[in-house]
Amino acid sequence: MSEKFDVIVVGAGPAGTACAYICAKNGLKVLQIERGEYPGSKNVMGGVLYRKQMEEIIPDFWKEAPIERPIIEQRMMMLEKESAVTLGYKGLEWGQEPYNNFTILRAKFDQWFADKGVEEGVLLINETVVTECLVEDGKVVGVRTDRPDGDVYADVVVLADGVNSLLAKQLGFHRELRPEEVALTVMEVINLPKDTINARFNIHDNQGCTIEFFGEATKGNIGTAFLYTNKDSVNIGVGTTLSSMIQAKLKPYELLDQLKNHPIVQPYLEGGESQEYLAHLIPEGGYHAIPKVVGNGVLVVGDAAQFVNSIHREGSNMAMASGKLAAETIIDAKAKGDFSESSLNQYQMSLNNSFIMKDLEKYKDATHTFEHYPEYFKDYLPFMNKAVGQFLTVDGTPKKDKQKEIVRELKAKKGTIRVLKDVYRVWKAVR
Structure with a gap:
């Protein structure tokens, strides 16, 4: 492995593979290590x-x-113990080319995407850990792997090694991540027949639905849960910041079990068979947590650069765009x-002009606001559910009296005054 390459990409997620694929397609000699x-x-x-960035x-x-379903409906549910306020959009135009977004299974999609890079000339090496970047005279010149004689050299190294990038940390590009800057998400894939999924989510073949849950799904802590439809399975998961888990003494798999057994959620899953459990750290720090992403002979992309919009739950698109x-x-x-x-x-300047930095800057104070003012999740969401339930209950009380x-x-x-301050604070954080 002493051969020199134009580019070494560390990691084979969406960011790393996007970079490797494009470089190889343009004639560069690329090594990708996974x-x-x-x-x-x-x-x-x-x-x-x-769809757009891919x-x-x-x-x-x-x-x-290997796409599962094009999404034609996106719902949001504010859960309480036995109720939910639901918002959503269903657009049949999303079910037609060129589509808006899709559900995928990463094990299938990432392998297909990486294979496209191999077709263009990427040398993909799996089951290999990069232990450090090789630095000479202040410039990254390659990487050291855990293989015998595993030093490899390149003109530039791209770090796409995930949220807690040890390589970027070794280079001094970022500090230790704080608990409020990282969320732990646990997910389960549950097998269900296609016809059952179609009936329960009111969709047809080649149509998908996503549901995002707030409030009771995370026991009032900052975070979200989700339920996404695949061809013949559903993904259900829940995540909160590590700081919330520590403070509330939450166990992630207990949160997932509680969500699965919630009376609003359980009917979607009834009769399903568990296929696998998964867990993942997600960067939540946003704009303020972005590390240094450019150095002599090195670039940082995707989750390693903290490119996740936690408000809109966007990460894969930012990963591919940064790659x-x-x-x-x-x-x-x-x-x-x-x-x-x-x-x-030039990479930094391109990022600054892209939707990545513009969106992250727009919501730069959102996570901090919700983290430091937990009443938005603990008080306002339950109150909203109760208020909507009261207003829609027909019991002979005039609507004007209910409103009062x-x-x-x-x-x-x-x-x-407190309510007005709280409304202004959240408006300021997401305006």
């Missing part, structure tokens, strides 16, 4: 892939990729023969 048995064997996400890499990819921008920067650097930090800083009573209860619980 610690798992195969790409996708250790990769986990809820299971939604957005299509920019492989046009019409859905015609051959694409990194590849374009590397191709230009190769043409110039300059892999210095100043040359590779709801307002009176809120004022008694919080006070007018």
Whole structure:
């Protein structure tokens, strides 16, 4: 493995493979190193892939990729113990090409995506751990692996090694992540017949539905839960920040079991057969947690760069977009023969002009706000459920009186000034 490459990509998730694929397609000599048995064997996400960013890499990819279902409906449920307030959008146009997003199973999709890179010339090495970056005169010149004589050299190294990137940490690019900056998500894949899924979610073949849960799903702690439809299975999962889990003494698998047995959720799963359990750390720190992403001979992409929009639950699209921008920067650097930090800083400028940084900056204070003011999850969501239930209950009480009573209860619980401050605070965080 002493051969030199143009590019070494560490990791075979969406970010790393997007970068490797584009670099190889443009004639660069690429080595991609994956610690798992195969790409996708250790990769986990809820299971939604957005079309736009992937299509920019492989046009019409859905015609051959292992897609589960195009999503035509997205719902949000604010759960209480025995109730739910539901919002959603169902668009039949999403069920037609070019689609909006899809559910996928990472073990299948990541392997297919990496194989497309191999077809373009990527040398993919699995079951290999990169233990450190090789640095000479302040420049990253390669990586050291756990294989015998495992030092490999390249003009540029791309770190796509996940949320807690040990390699970026070794380079001093980021500090130790704080518990409030990382969420632990646990997920279960449950097998269900296709016809059962169609009936329960009011969809047809080649149509999918996603449901995001808030409130009781996380026991009032900051975080979300989800239920996504595949062809003949569903993904159900729940995640909260590590700080919430520690403070509330929550056990992630207990949260998942409680969600599965919630009276609103359980009917979706009835009769299903568990296929597998998965767990994954997700970056939640957002804009303020982004580390240094450019150095001499090195770039950082995807989760390793903290590119996740926790408000909209977007991560795979940001991963692929960052991998694409990194590849374009590397191709230009190769043409110039300059892999210095100043040359590779084109990547940072491209990020700043992209939706990635603009969206993360827009919501830069959101996670911090919800973390430090837990009443939004613990108080306001339950109150909203109760208020909607009261208003829609027909018991002979005039609606005007019901409205006054709801307002009176809120004022008694919080006070007018406090409510106005809370509304302004959350508006400011997501405006």
